[in-house]
Amino acid sequence: MNYWLIKSDPETYSFERMKKEKKTFWDGVHNYAARNNLKAMKKGDLCFFYESMNGEPSIVGIVKVIKEHYQDPTTTDPWVWVDVQYAEDVKRPVSLKEVKANEKLTQMALVRLSRLSVQPVTKEEWEEVMKMSKS
DNA sequence: GCCAACGTTGGC
DNA sequence: GCCAACGTTGGC
Numbered sequence: 001m002n003y004w005l006i007k008s009d010p011e012t013y014s015f016e017r018m019k020k021e022k023k024t025f026w027d028g029v030h031n032y033a034a035r036n037n038l039k040a041m042k043k044g045d046l047c048f049f050y051e052s053m054n055g056e057p058s059i060v061g062i063v064k065v066i067k068e069h070y071q072d073p074t075t076t077d078p079w080v081w082v083d084v085q086y087a088e089d090v091k092r093p094v095s096l097k098e099v100k101a102n103e104k105l106t107q108m109a110l111v112r113l114s115r116l117s118v119q120p121v122t123k124e125e126w127e128e129v130m131k132m133s134k135s
Numbered sequence: 136g137c138c139a140a141c142g143t144t145g146g147c
Numbered sequence: 148g149c150c151a152a153c154g155t156t157g158g159c
Binding site: 007009031052053057096114115117 | 155156157158
């Protein structure tokens, strides 16, 4: 089981909408590093849903991979989609500011590779963020 | 809305 | 194959 973090601009696709629709295809990733991460996702992996751009950028929920990567049907370019399903809410959002302020999370891709839209998360990082969301 | 950081493109 | 120019992302 692996952990990931996927970013979305809430104006394009918010966690609210994710919750309402229950599942969606994750499209729009046009970056090679991010695509490689999509390809490494396995069915059942969990992803933090991160909302960027608007207000306070934060981890706002958790989704689960329900279909592994497949060719983007809207193009013949080698981009891929995965399908994800709403898994659970976090008790409270964990903002980027808090992640940056946490000494245990200074190595997190979210801090170091801020522009990468699909990022791996280690088990330790996952658990730390979960802990923060509960306190 | 600005701008820094980064990825990609293309000329040489 | 290097690197400058350009475009895009995303935090502020």
